[in-house]
Amino acid sequence: MSAQGIGEPVRRKEDFRFLTGQGTYTDDMNRPGQLYAYILRSPHAHAELNGIDISKAQAGPGVEAIFSGKDMEADGVGGLPCGWLIHSKDGSPMNEPPHPPLAVGRVRHVGDSVAVIIAATREQAKDAAELIKVDYKELPAVVAVEDATKAGKPQLFDAAPNNLCYDWHLGDKAATEAAFAKAHHVTKIDLVNNRLVPNAMEPRSAIGEYDRATGLHTLYTTSQNPHVIRLLMGAFVLHLPEHKLRVVAPDVGGGFGSKIFHYAEEAIVTWAAAKIQKPVKWTSDRSEAFITDAHGRDHVTHAELAMDKDGKFLGLHVQTLANMGAYLSTFSSCVPTYLYATLLAGTYTTPAIYAEVKAIFTNTVPVDAYRGAGRPEATYVVERIVETAAREMGIDPAELRRRNFVPRDAYPYQTPVALQYDSGDYFETLDMALKASDYLGFPGRRDEAAKRGKIRGIGMATYIEACGIAPSAVVGSLGARAALYETAQVRVHPTGSVSVFTGSHQHGQGHETTFAQIVADKLGLTVDQVDIVHGDTDKIPFGLGTYGSRSLAVGGSALVMSLDKVIAKGKKIAAHLLEASEADIEFKDGKYTVAGTDKAKTFGEIAMTAYVPHNYPIEELEPGLDETSFYDPKNFTFPSGCHIAEVEIDPETGVVKLVNFTAADDFGRIVNPMIVEGQVHGGLAQGIGQALHEGCIYDRESGQLLTGSYMDYDMPRADDLPNFQVATNVTLCTHNPLGVKGCGEAGAIGAPAAVMNAITHALGIKDLLMPATPQRVWQAINPMRQAAE
Amino acid sequence: MTSPVSMTVNGKAVTATVEPRTLLVQYLREHLGLTGTHVGCDTSQCGACVVHLDGKSIKSCTILAVQAAGGTVTTIEGLAKGSELHPMQAAFREHHGLQCGFCTPGMVMSAVDLAQRKSDLSEHEVREWLEGNICRCTGYHNIVKAIQAGAAAMGSAKA
Numbered sequence: 001m002s003a004q005g006i007g008e009p010v011r012r013k014e015d016f017r018f019l020t021g022q023g024t025y026t027d028d029m030n031r032p033g034q035l036y037a038y039i040l041r042s043p044h045a046h047a048e049l050n051g052i053d054i055s056k057a058q059a060g061p062g063v064e065a066i067f068s069g070k071d072m073e074a075d076g077v078g079g080l081p082c083g084w085l086i087h088s089k090d091g092s093p094m095n096e097p098p099h100p101p102l103a104v105g106r107v108r109h110v111g112d113s114v115a116v117i118i119a120a121t122r123e124q125a126k127d128a129a130e131l132i133k134v135d136y137k138e139l140p141a142v143v144a145v146e147d148a149t150k151a152g153k154p155q156l157f158d159a160a161p162n163n164l165c166y167d168w169h170l171g172d173k174a175a176t177e178a179a180f181a182k183a184h185h186v187t188k189i190d191l192v193n194n195r196l197v198p199n200a201m202e203p204r205s206a207i208g209e210y211d212r213a214t215g216l217h218t219l220y221t222t223s224q225n226p227h228v229i230r231l232l233m234g235a236f237v238l239h240l241p242e243h244k245l246r247v248v249a250p251d252v253g254g255g256f257g258s259k260i261f262h263y264a265e266e267a268i269v270t271w272a273a274a275k276i277q278k279p280v281k282w283t284s285d286r287s288e289a290f291i292t293d294a295h296g297r298d299h300v301t302h303a304e305l306a307m308d309k310d311g312k313f314l315g316l317h318v319q320t321l322a323n324m325g326a327y328l329s330t331f332s333s334c335v336p337t338y339l340y341a342t343l344l345a346g347t348y349t350t351p352a353i354y355a356e357v358k359a360i361f362t363n364t365v366p367v368d369a370y371r372g373a374g375r376p377e378a379t380y381v382v383e384r385i386v387e388t389a390a391r392e393m394g395i396d397p398a399e400l401r402r403r404n405f406v407p408r409d410a411y412p413y414q415t416p417v418a419l420q421y422d423s424g425d426y427f428e429t430l431d432m433a434l435k436a437s438d439y440l441g442f443p444g445r446r447d448e449a450a451k452r453g454k455i456r457g458i459g460m461a462t463y464i465e466a467c468g469i470a471p472s473a474v475v476g477s478l479g480a481r482a483a484l485y486e487t488a489q490v491r492v493h494p495t496g497s498v499s500v501f502t503g504s505h506q507h508g509q510g511h512e513t514t515f516a517q518i519v520a521d522k523l524g525l526t527v528d529q530v531d532i533v534h535g536d537t538d539k540i541p542f543g544l545g546t547y548g549s550r551s552l553a554v555g556g557s558a559l560v561m562s563l564d565k566v567i568a569k570g571k572k573i574a575a576h577l578l579e580a581s582e583a584d585i586e587f588k589d590g591k592y593t594v595a596g597t598d599k600a601k602t603f604g605e606i607a608m609t610a611y612v613p614h615n616y617p618i619e620e621l622e623p624g625l626d627e628t629s630f631y632d633p634k635n636f637t638f639p640s641g642c643h644i645a646e647v648e649i650d651p652e653t654g655v656v657k658l659v660n661f662t663a664a665d666d667f668g669r670i671v672n673p674m675i676v677e678g679q680v681h682g683g684l685a686q687g688i689g690q691a692l693h694e695g696c697i698y699d700r701e702s703g704q705l706l707t708g709s710y711m712d713y714d715m716p717r718a719d720d721l722p723n724f725q726v727a728t729n730v731t732l733c734t735h736n737p738l739g740v741k742g743c744g745e746a747g748a749i750g751a752p753a754a755v756m757n758a759i760t761h762a763l764g765i766k767d768l769l770m771p772a773t774p775q776r777v778w779q780a781i782n783p784m785r786q787a788a789e
Numbered sequence: 790m791t792s793p794v795s796m797t798v799n800g801k802a803v804t805a806t807v808e809p810r811t812l813l814v815q816y817l818r819e820h821l822g823l824t825g826t827h828v829g830c831d832t833s834q835c836g837a838c839v840v841h842l843d844g845k846s847i848k849s850c851t852i853l854a855v856q857a858a859g860g861t862v863t864t865i866e867g868l869a870k871g872s873e874l875h876p877m878q879a880a881f882r883e884h885h886g887l888q889c890g891f892c893t894p895g896m897v898m899s900a901v902d903l904a905q906r907k908s909d910l911s912e913h914e915v916r917e918w919l920e921g922n923i924c925r926c927t928g929y930h931n932i933v934k935a936i937q938a939g940a941a942a943m944g945s946a947k948a
């Protein structure tokens with residue numbers, strides 16, 4: 001193994017360009033003759049769109065064209081598609097109302113797109129937009145899921161009565177009822193999983209371009225999965241043949257799920273560029289991002305947990321209302337179903353689970369996958385109710401968890417909610433976290449804090465998540481309209497350096513380094529001899545992209561398959577050159593040797609021979625050394641872990657200080673520990689952000705977004721967070737070649753429940769809404785104080 | 790209405806003809822092609838746009854190009870000497886203080902200003918200083934470590 005191989009904290013190859021300002025993000029690009037698009041958006045949450053008067057705007061300086069939804073409709077442009085069909089309990093397909101890129105007839109959320117203005121400069125386009133007169137007839141709006149299904153409430157779509165998208169369930173209802181019938185104790189809880197805005201620091205941007213000479217359409221876009229965009233936009237929206245459509249996602253400044261989806265603006269600039277035969281660029285500003293990037297979470301849940309007298313879990317019943325927003329975003333429908341309810345077993349052997357999920361349309365920005373996507377919501381339910389149960393039963397929360405963990409010898413473990421866990425050791429990660437957080441020393445710290453007038457609490461969450469999405473046939477049977485394999489092409493150059501073309505896409509994860517480490521490890525090269533190419537549908541084989549912590553587990557597996565093919569072909573060439581039988585050839589540290597001899601050829605010599613096949617088994621073997629693989633996962637992977645939060649609360653102000661945060665995680669084999677730690681840190685910041693800071697608030701009557709900028713939406717800052725204690729335990733994934741599980745989402749999954757368990761522990765209360773702002777905490781403390789006084 | 794605006798950027802005298810409403814960050818990105826300086830918000834909160842004006846860090850989205858006329862501006866592109874990273878840049882790389890890289894130019898420019906004031910920085914001091922810089926990827930943990938190390942390296946280089 002080379003010093004830059006698997007397991008080494010290799011410094012990142014991509015950093016030089018980012019650190020010197022030479023990254024190429026979409027908005028950094030400009031095409032010759034390019035014009036700028038500005039999108040006029042609805043200021044109303046719900047209104048009829050009766051007419052658009054563009055006469056004044058059209059005459060504005062620099063204005064080239066103005067288009068509305070009617071223009072796109074007249075051109076046969078389709079609606080933005082949803083990638084996963086969910087069936088309701090009664091077998092009926094979900095309600096899937098149309099989602100035109102520019103609104104037609106009605107606008108359904110603040111920020112819904114109404115018209116596009118294309119001008120020579122961004123400022124001119126913006127100025128012209130102010131001259132457009134839109135005839136809106138305002139309609140009453142509904143933004144909360146609890147309101148939306150009630151009789152007499154505003155209806156978003158005729159085709160979706162009571163604003164219901166679907167009414168879905170999973171699990172065994174009868175078995176769960178039977179479990180509750182024999183329970184010794186039932187813990188009940190009501191929870192809200194607050195709506196979040198993903199807020200990747202790079203705002204979305206898109207440039208459309210059309211080459212009349214070749215008929216080629218090109219879209220440069222801030223995407224986590226360029227091929228998915230090409231397929232959805234080409235086949236469903238603009239009806240462009242795939243060989244005439246190129247999608248490029250260059251450097252992308254963070255995604256966290258929000259850049260998976262096919263957005264209206266991508267279709268608008270691609271369509272408009274062809275229409276006016278000039279490149280068209282659109283870049284979101286932050287205020288626009290708040291009202292157009294798909295939001296995350298937004299669940300209202302009631303859950304009940306049945307236990308026997310020893311605290312053994314017998315059954316779990318969960319009822320959730322999930323807010324879909326005004327339209328179905330690309331993967332919105334699968335998030336509160338197959339990415340949520342399937343995780344409700346958590347790390348436990350709960351034998352009977354029944355989950356019911358109603359997905360509801362409201363006059364809000366569409367909701368879709370955001371870091372963790374369904375799994376943070378599931379973990380929040382399971383870990384908040386388990387902690388509450390421990391308090392009600394008078395059992396130490398760590399001990400209650402241990403009593404219910406999936407035993408070490410139970411793998412593969414089949415849950416009652418469809419998943420089969422392949423490996424894990426929840427006892428070990430729990431112990432690691434308890435030790436690292438000095439759990440046993442907590443009472444001393446609490447007493448010390450009390451002397452200073454502060455209230456301390458400690459809380460934990462153990463989690464499991466399903467990553468490495470996914471076996472294509474399995475998800476297909478569950479309604480996915482896409483496959484979920486990944487591709488990798490390994491092109492060995494004649495002199496032995498390597499280019500990898502991967503369907504995985506990086507937007508902060510550091511694949512250019514980790515994937516190069518895998519190549520270096522397998523072929524005995526340095527990482528500098530390897531280039532990782534991604535993000536351009538004209539260069540890479542058809543791939544599905546990066547989300548759900550799948551890149552290493554799925555994309556890395558495809559890479560290993562191709563590397564194995566390269567090595568195997570090299571063996572044949574080496575056997576020929578070394579005049580030995582192929583069975584006697586060994587490959588190690590970049591050298592082919594004949595076993596038991598000192599006869600050897602370097603990898604570089606073999607590569608050269610493959611491309612200059614003068615002395616070559618040309619009868620049996622093609623020249624060249626260039627292999628492509630498609631890897632379709634056999635199962636999901638199941639990272640797991642235990643997070644422990646310790647908080648100190650100032651009763652005078654309600655301010656919660658997170659004094660310690662410990663994460664012990666099992667991600668399977670780790671390729672680059674430095675990068676893995678970084679992923680954990682980032683996930684934790686988002687999870688802690690959800691618990692303490694972030695929350696998207698709509699005015700319940702008007703549907704106006706009240707938290708529409710960084711002035712009102714509290715992004716976690718450096719002085720809001722502590723240093724994190726991070727540890728890893730390794731149990732290997734049993735069904736992929738690297739034994740890897742995925743690490744990108746863990747922090748966001750475990751942290752919210754751990755923090756809220758710590759705060760409710762400190763205050764001795766059961767219920768508290770996220771984010772636990774000083775105001776909410778102070779209000780929770782105050783009645784307690786009054787009662788005590 | 791446009792007028793020429795001149796200043797010194799990364800050691801070179803530059804002039805571009807811009808509208809009075811043009812922000813310094815637009816001047817740098819759109820007129821000079823220095824796209825290393827980023828725009829992450831429209832409320833002067835995120836710090837992705839931080840550059841140095843006359844040696845001090847400023848948010849280039851919050852000042853007009855005309856206000857910087859005649860000044861000396863350093864952007865992220867002006868920090869490294871060829872292929873040799875500035876000590877603060879090197880520390881970010883060494884301590885994995887960046888992921889997607891979008892906040893990074895602003896973080897580094899802000900950090901260099903802090904380190905010019907003080908080289909022996911506590912975790913608390915760094916976190917307080919970063920109040921005006923948002924990173925969504927790193928959770929700040931490694932950025933804080935990088936800035937402490939970068940400041941120390943800058944301090945010993947001076948000594």
Ligand code: FES
Pocket residue numbers: 827828829830831832833834835836837838839848849850851
């Ligand atoms: S772009 Fe200047 S502070 Fe956000």
Ligand code: FES
Pocket residue numbers: 201253254508886887888889890891892893923924925926927
């Ligand atoms: S590295 Fe992505 S925002 Fe900081």
